[in-house]
Amino acid sequence: MATTYRRKPTKAEIRRQRMEELVTYPLDWLEERSGLIGGVRYFLFRNVPADINWMQTLGSAALTAFLVQAITGVILAMYYVPSAATDPHTGNPVAWESIVHITDDLTLGWLVRGMHRWGASVFIILMFLHMGRVFLFGAYKYPRELNWIVGVLILVMGMMEGFTGYLLPWDQTAYWATVVGINLNGTAPFLGPWLAQFLRGGQEIGGETLTRFYSLHMLVIPGAIIGLITLHLYLVIRLGVTSPPWSKEAAGMEPEEEEPARLRPGLTRPVPRPSGASAMQAEPGGQE
Amino acid sequence: MEPEQPSTDTEHESLHEETHLPPPTLWPIGFAIGIVVILVGLIINPLLISTIGAVIAIVFAVLWARDATAELRGESLVVEPERREMTEAGEGMTAPPADQQGVALVQVPETAVTRSVFLEGATLGLGAAIGGLITLPVAGFMVLPSFVGQEQHKVDLGPIERFPLGKWFIATFIVDPTQGEVSRRTAFIRNNGNTANPENPSEQVPSFTIISNRCAHLGCPVQANGPIGQKYTGVPSFKEHTLTGPAEFKSVTPAGYGCPCHGGQYDPEGNRIAGPPVRALDRYAFEINHGRLILLSTYSVSHVEGTGAQAKIYKYKEVGPGEHVDGPEQVFYPINPPHH
Numbered sequence: 001m002a003t004t005y006r007r008k009p010t011k012a013e014i015r016r017q018r019m020e021e022l023v024t025y026p027l028d029w030l031e032e033r034s035g036l037i038g039g040v041r042y043f044l045f046r047n048v049p050a051d052i053n054w055m056q057t058l059g060s061a062a063l064t065a066f067l068v069q070a071i072t073g074v075i076l077a078m079y080y081v082p083s084a085a086t087d088p089h090t091g092n093p094v095a096w097e098s099i100v101h102i103t104d105d106l107t108l109g110w111l112v113r114g115m116h117r118w119g120a121s122v123f124i125i126l127m128f129l130h131m132g133r134v135f136l137f138g139a140y141k142y143p144r145e146l147n148w149i150v151g152v153l154i155l156v157m158g159m160m161e162g163f164t165g166y167l168l169p170w171d172q173t174a175y176w177a178t179v180v181g182i183n184l185n186g187t188a189p190f191l192g193p194w195l196a197q198f199l200r201g202g203q204e205i206g207g208e209t210l211t212r213f214y215s216l217h218m219l220v221i222p223g224a225i226i227g228l229i230t231l232h233l234y235l236v237i238r239l240g241v242t243s244p245p246w247s248k249e250a251a252g253m254e255p256e257e258e259e260p261a262r263l264r265p266g267l268t269r270p271v272p273r274p275s276g277a278s279a280m281q282a283e284p285g286g287q288e
Numbered sequence: 289m290e291p292e293q294p295s296t297d298t299e300h301e302s303l304h305e306e307t308h309l310p311p312p313t314l315w316p317i318g319f320a321i322g323i324v325v326i327l328v329g330l331i332i333n334p335l336l337i338s339t340i341g342a343v344i345a346i347v348f349a350v351l352w353a354r355d356a357t358a359e360l361r362g363e364s365l366v367v368e369p370e371r372r373e374m375t376e377a378g379e380g381m382t383a384p385p386a387d388q389q390g391v392a393l394v395q396v397p398e399t400a401v402t403r404s405v406f407l408e409g410a411t412l413g414l415g416a417a418i419g420g421l422i423t424l425p426v427a428g429f430m431v432l433p434s435f436v437g438q439e440q441h442k443v444d445l446g447p448i449e450r451f452p453l454g455k456w457f458i459a460t461f462i463v464d465p466t467q468g469e470v471s472r473r474t475a476f477i478r479n480n481g482n483t484a485n486p487e488n489p490s491e492q493v494p495s496f497t498i499i500s501n502r503c504a505h506l507g508c509p510v511q512a513n514g515p516i517g518q519k520y521t522g523v524p525s526f527k528e529h530t531l532t533g534p535a536e537f538k539s540v541t542p543a544g545y546g547c548p549c550h551g552g553q554y555d556p557e558g559n560r561i562a563g564p565p566v567r568a569l570d571r572y573a574f575e576i577n578h579g580r581l582i583l584l585s586t587y588s589v590s591h592v593e594g595t596g597a598q599a600k601i602y603k604y605k606e607v608g609p610g611e612h613v614d615g616p617e618q619v620f621y622p623i624n625p626p627h628h
Contacts (some may be wrong), residue, residue: 071436086468093469175470182506182547187610189620196608198434198626206467 020087055133063128072116082214084207095170137279139242164217313355318348424427437502443583446528451479462533483597495597498572504565507609512542557592590614
């Protein structure tokens with residue numbers, strides 16, 4: 001914003017103005033041609049009820065957990081090899097060896113794999129906490145029913161990520177957990193046996209199961225989750241954030257007339273003393 | 289046409305006020321199909337299919353050219369004028385006289401498809417057709433290989449003389465050498481001795497009990513409940529290296545089988561005696577080829593009566609773990625995917 005000076009600006013002021021222009025010019029350029037800046041502002045600086053709660057940050061916490069999974073997953077994919085073939089030198093499966101390589105040999109591989117491994121649980125836990133908050137706040141009610149449904153789909157997709165990702169280390173735990181998991185699907189009535197055979201990529205679990213799970217885990221399901229999260233956020237922006245159930249404002253009551261913070265003792269004003277202290281108090285409604 | 293010559297009013301209008309467009313025609317679509325057939329033919333069969341494509345393309349090209357040049361050749365065209373519906377709301381507006389508009393205003397029936405509706409439908413339809421052409425084969429490639437061309441793997445377990453009469457062995461073997469260790473399977477094998485061939489009672493044929501270790505609950509590997517190895521069973525364990533890969537045989541005296549995952553229990557014939565399994569353990573079909581024991585595919589069993597060569601086995605087509613083959617629950621699994 002251009003500042004009007006009554007006097008001639010000093011050199012320092014001119015330099016400062018130029019520096020500001022350096023930042024605002026590209027932003028203005030982008031805004032004029034795309035409206036993106038305004039869009040981001042619209043997304044991030046929305047009005048929300050005055051009495052929202054810290055519990056209402058669980059959704060963005062879950063989103064952050066998903067972003068961590070996405071980023072660490074992309075980097076792990078640079079080193080992981082989804083092959084059930086046996087390494088002729090060691091006799092171990094290639095997929096399992098690549099995980100050992102990531103964990104034991106590569107610099108910081110243990111950390112990124114650990115973030116992905118433990119972050120998976122964090123993601124699921126945060127989604128459940130978020131769901132519990134929405135349930136207890138009654139935030140699933142009209143007109144937000146559809147967003148509840150989308151959220152449930154994201155939760156299911158997250159579970160599928162857990163299921164498909166569990167096989168990738170290709171060790172005994174992974175193998176038998178997947179055997180049981182697929183056969184559980186197989187006991188579903190009517191289409192269960194077909195679903196199980198599709199997941200296995202044949203009659204038996206083998207190399208094709210591993211590559212198929214890898215593709216599902218890193219391409220298909222994350223893509224679906226990203227799409228669903230976009231829809232989820234769109235609905236949040238369109239419908240707004242719910243007030244907590246104890247909100248007096250949402251219940252139609254007049255908000256209590258509150259003394260401005262600066263007039264309350266203790267925060268910006270010293271606690272009034274019984275007598276003879278008025279001279280030490282700041283002037284009410286003083287300069288901001 | 290000579291520009292110096294003063295033109296009449298009608299000529300003037302036709303030159304400058306009407307945009308001259310060739311009449312609408314559908315022949316280019318046929319022409320395009322012909323070109324596509326030619327290109328596909330170049331890949332599949334240049335002689336036959338490309339020739340057919342060329343014929344289609346030429347026929348439609350001729351038709352198209354005839355249509356496009358009809359005006360030049362002075363043939364009168366039958367082109368219906370475009371008609372627009374008059375709105376009821378336009379009472380205040382008077383329609384311009386027909387002679388000024390150049391097109392006769394005709395009352396159009398409400399069911400008539402207007403140009404924009406047709407274009408909308410055509411765009412959506414073509415988009416759907418192109419999308420379908422791309423999606424269908426891709427979806428087929430995603431789904432079908434899991435169900436089509438499942439191969440049966442025969443596993444050679446070596447000469448039958450190596451199996452002492454009535455003794456159990458835990459056999460581990462590779463089912464598919466191209467898949468390697470991941471196709472290692474386990475079965476419990478007992479030589480039942482010779483028995484009468486059910487098809488030809490006068491003939492004696494070898495009988496084996498070969499029980500798959502895949503639990504009928506959710507597919508975990510069941511373990512033999514009982515002592516393993518020569519030290520406890522008095523029967524030597526042995527190894528074989530056959531054409532289909534290495535196989536190992538550990539002697540065992542099973543009192544039954546137990547699943548480590550969810551506690552399913554079976555008797556030595558594979559009948560369920562406790563826990564969540566829904567039927568008896570699966571069994572391997574086998575054949576004796578030149579005195580060697582060859583494993584074939586597995587089949588499912590609801591239960592077994594009796595033991596050894598005299599056992600009466602209630603056989604069913606191979607189904608997945610957790611699927612009922614008998615009882616009222618079997619209605620939930622009417623059609624199973626193809627099995628080798």
